[in-house]
Amino acid sequence: MQTRDVLILPYKVTERRDGCWRYGAAMPIPDSRAQKIELFRETRRAFRRNEELFAEKSWVQVMMGQGIMPRSHHPIAANSSDADLARLLDTLRRTVAAAVRGLPDHASYVAHHGGIARDAG
Structure with a gap:
C-alpha cells in the first residue's frame, strides 16, 4: 500500500462529507487497493506486496482503526x-x-x- 492510499483511506470510509472530507472521499484509489479493502471486509485477510510500506499487521491495524471490520473470520480458522x-x-x-x-x-x-x-x- 502506498502512503498516499493510507492517507486517503480515512476519507473513503468515513460517513463525514463536510469540508475536506468530501474532497478526500472523491479521490480515487487504485482498483488493487479497493480489492484489498474488500478482501479484508470479507475474510480478514491482509497481504503485503514487496513494494508496499505496511506489513500485514500494520494493514490490519489501519483497516480496523478506520472502522473496517471483517464480516467473517480468516479462512485458516475454518481449517x-x-x-x-x-x-x-x-x-x-x-x-x-x-x-x-x-x-x-x-x-x-x-x-x-x-x-x-x-x-x-
Whole structure:
C-alpha cells in the first residue's frame, strides 16, 4: 500500500462529507487497493506486496482503526481444530504478556523520553 492510499483511506470510509472530507472521499484509489479493502471486509485477510510500506499487521491495524471490520473470520480458522486455535491464541497471549512485562511503565517512559523528572516537586 502506498502512503498516499493510507492517507486517503480515512476519507473513503468515513460517513463525514463536510469540508475536506468530501474532497478526500472523491479521490480515487487504485482498483488493487479497493480489492484489498474488500478482501479484508470479507475474510480478514491482509497481504503485503514487496513494494508496499505496511506489513500485514500494520494493514490490519489501519483497516480496523478506520472502522473496517471483517464480516467473517480468516479462512485458516475454518481449517483448524478448536485445540489448535486454543494453542495459537495461548501462544499469542504469552508472547504479548512477555513483551508487555519488558516495557517501562508510563511514568518511567515519559521521564526518560520526555525529560520530566519522576518525583519533581
